[in-house]
Amino acid sequence: xxxxxxxxPEMSVQEAETVTLSCTYDTSESDYYLxxxxxxxxxxxxxxxxxxxxxxxxxxxxxxxxxxxxxxKSFSLKISDSQLGDAAMYFCAYRSAAFGNEKLTFGTGTRxxxxx
Amino acid sequence: DSGVTQTPKHLITATGQRVTLRCSPRSGDLSxxxxxxxxxxxxxxxxxxxxxxxxxxxNILERFSAQQFPDLHSELNLSSLELGDSALYFCASxxxxxxxxxxxxxxxxxxxxx
Numbered sequence: 001x002x003x004x005x006x007x008x009p010e011m012s013v014q015e016a017e018t019v020t021l022s023c024t025y026d027t028s029e030s031d032y033y034l035x036x037x038x039x040x041x042x043x044x045x046x047x048x049x050x051x052x053x054x055x056x057x058x059x060x061x062x063x064x065x066x067x068x069x070x071x072x073k074s075f076s077l078k079i080s081d082s083q084l085g086d087a088a089m090y091f092c093a094y095r096s097a098a099f100g101n102e103k104l105t106f107g108t109g110t111r112x113x114x115x116x
Numbered sequence: 117d118s119g120v121t122q123t124p125k126h127l128i129t130a131t132g133q134r135v136t137l138r139c140s141p142r143s144g145d146l147s148x149x150x151x152x153x154x155x156x157x158x159x160x161x162x163x164x165x166x167x168x169x170x171x172x173x174x175n176i177l178e179r180f181s182a183q184q185f186p187d188l189h190s191e192l193n194l195s196s197l198e199l200g201d202s203a204l205y206f207c208a209s210x211x212x213x214x215x216x217x218x219x220x221x222x223x224x225x226x227x228x229x230x
Contacts, residue, residue, distance in 0.1 A: 033217035
């Protein structure tokens with residue numbers, strides 16, 4: 001079974017600075033997806049960014065980018081120019097690309113605080 | 117708006133009672149997933165249905181059951197409720213083709229058991 005580990009329960013960053021959230025995962029598969037979801041106080045699950053394992057290029061979405069290291073099974077999220085609205089729980093998630101195994105497996109989350 | 121609709125948004129009930137949570141997936145999505153999020157915890161996978169059939173099972177208690185109907189909406193039934201069942205229950209849906217791999221989440225149903 002796949003597992004996802006987020007070793008930083010809490011992180012804080014000054015507004016406008018850059019922060020990196022860590023995620024590692026364990027799998028024997030070669031084809032899969034990785035995601036970062038944001039959960040603000042409203043508790044809605046919001047997709048931040050996604051990465052397909054067969055793509056070597058790191059995904060980028062505006063101020064959010066990832067560092068995907070497939071051999072190391074590492075998938076970190078970098079948030080640049082942090083804004084107050086970025087304060088939330090961030091969950092790393094894994095999804096197999098295998099047919100019949102489509103569920104997401106989540107890490108335990110990192111609570112990000114933005115310091116004004 | 118993810119396109120996934122969950123009702124009710126909030127529910128307060130007593131121990132020993134039974135509740136039903138309802139989910140309507142995004143238009144065209146045949147697969148529905150249920151997740152449980154206890155206070156300040158990660159999301160735990162409960163069960164997945166695809167086109168009316170159970171497809172995968174996670175850490176779902178025997179007191180819980182789910183089904184997916186011909187119109188593709190799904191219901192999660194929780195019975196003999198205990199205090200520890202208080203949680204946020206999410207429904208998500210997806211297509212099964214490779215696509216983006218993304219699951220689309222509803223806003224959740226917050227269950228409080230007193």
